[in-house]
Amino acid sequence: MAALTIALTGGIATGKTTVANRFAERGAAIIDADIVARELVARGQPALAEITAAFGREMLTQTGELDRRHMRERVLASDAERRRLEAILHPRVRSELLARAGGCTAPYCLLVIPLLAESQHAYDWVDRVLVVDLPRAEQLARLMQRDGMTAALAERSLTVQATREQRLALADDVIDNSGVAELLIDAVERLDRLYLTLSARKRKV
Template sequence: MNTPHLGYVVALTGGIAAGKSAVSKRFEALGIHVYDADIAAREVIAPGSDGLRAVVDHFGTGVLDAQRQLDRAAMRQRVFGNDEERRALEAIIHPRVRAWLHDRAVADRGPYCLLAIPLLAENVAHYRWVDRVLVVDAPEVVQLDRLLRRDGIDEALARRMIERQASRADRLKLADDVIENHGDEAELDGAVGRLHRQYLALALAKR
């Protein structure tokens, strides 16, 4: 999927509540564009999209709300605990998300760009075209504490949410760079600044 027009691309990933958003905001403050797979996942099934038509073709109109938008609560109920249905939904959404991210990386005119991809470890084979992988890492005990405070959920659910993702070890295997985010958020400033300078140099060398 390589293209001569593709600039320098860094994939940003990390476990739930590891601090990806805090890192993304700091790169954005430095003028770097961050394209988010979660935003892509909403846009590719927006009303009128071929993605939403494909969802309805497979699952039926019962997954739409009164505004003819995807009823996310109904869809979650439909696929939760049903691996076949979950895979069917992913087969519709994931390729479109990848295309959305690739299109924006190609169109980006900054010195480099970031793609925020929470499920990179689960789909890494489809992202061979990125130049570098940055993992935001936090111990599971820290993730758990942040999830409990952030979402107001019980510990059993928080643990299930963590366990459903790729393991911390699997994510770290992919990493070219790691930001350890287990303390004060202000400590991220220095790490992001150092990586920004590094990525500027790498992007320049790629041209």
């Protein structure tokens, strides 16, 4: 990789998109695995055809698009179904992230990878890991408010992901996103300075 690459990760509803947006404002290139996944399952894409074959046409809307809410509920209810979906999507997402990071021309590239801890071996090419952290109770509250989930479904959404401790164990840098917006801005500014310094060093090598 010519550019410095940072994997930004964190549990669901910890504020990864908000953090990524703050870095984008400072000139970082943002490549979001969730956005890549949505592009890969767009109507007419091979991944959507494979999902339809594996899960049935009931996973599609009337217009032939993936019914994301139905799909999410189904895979949260079954580990086997979740693994089947991941086997279809994750290799494609990883390949696309690698290709896009390889073409990054910004001072540094921020890869938003929610499930980094679950597949860290596949991303051993990144330079650093940034974890957006939040206490579990606050994470649950935000998830229920944001997505209108029941407490049981929100709890299940957290349970199927890596633990907070597993994510923090991977971290080179951590942003505590439980505070006020001003603290988040300060944290991003501090890390932006660090990443620009590390990027300049990498390009000299």
